[in-house]
């Protein structure tokens with residue numbers, strides 16, 4: 458599926474339909490954003506709206522069908538202002554490997570433990586094109602690594618070492634996705650697209 462925000466019906470408050478595991482866009486390497494145009498800023502707004510509507514803490518553009526290197530992080534429940542990163546790059550991963558449970562809006566209902574480095578140094582641009590470069594640890598570092606993975610066609614279950622548990626979870630997910638894809642299709646048709 459060639460990703461394009463305009464190809465999707467828009468839901469309440471500009472929220473976009475989600476991509477689910479099995480949709481090609483989630484396995485593509487996303488393209489860098491060449492210029493932060495008004496269209497890109499609109500995409501970022503829709504991504505924040507989608508993240509909020511779905512009660513996520515982070516979202517990458519491929520998850521709304523757009524193979525572009527954009528992520529948003531919303532840890533407002535952890536007292537952190539929501540922010541976006543355009544063309545984010547991990548400049549450093551360090552610290553001890555930390556294991557914690559992860560989930561993903563594109564794999565609804567799947568929660569598995571993933572081990573990642575605790576600390577990162579990340580660089581990217583905000584929605585105004587300003588350079589951001591900062592260190593992060595723990596949950597924030599985990600979120601950013603998870604979202605940047607999406608830009609490289611990876612999902613968190615790729616990192617899960619317990620293959621048996623993962624395969625069981627993915628099988629159960631496949632069954633759930635039948636209904637979710639049907640609901641998404643119905644919503645997109647109702648949106649007149």
Ligand code: NI
Pocket residue numbers: 560561562563603604607
């Ligand atoms: Ni995800």
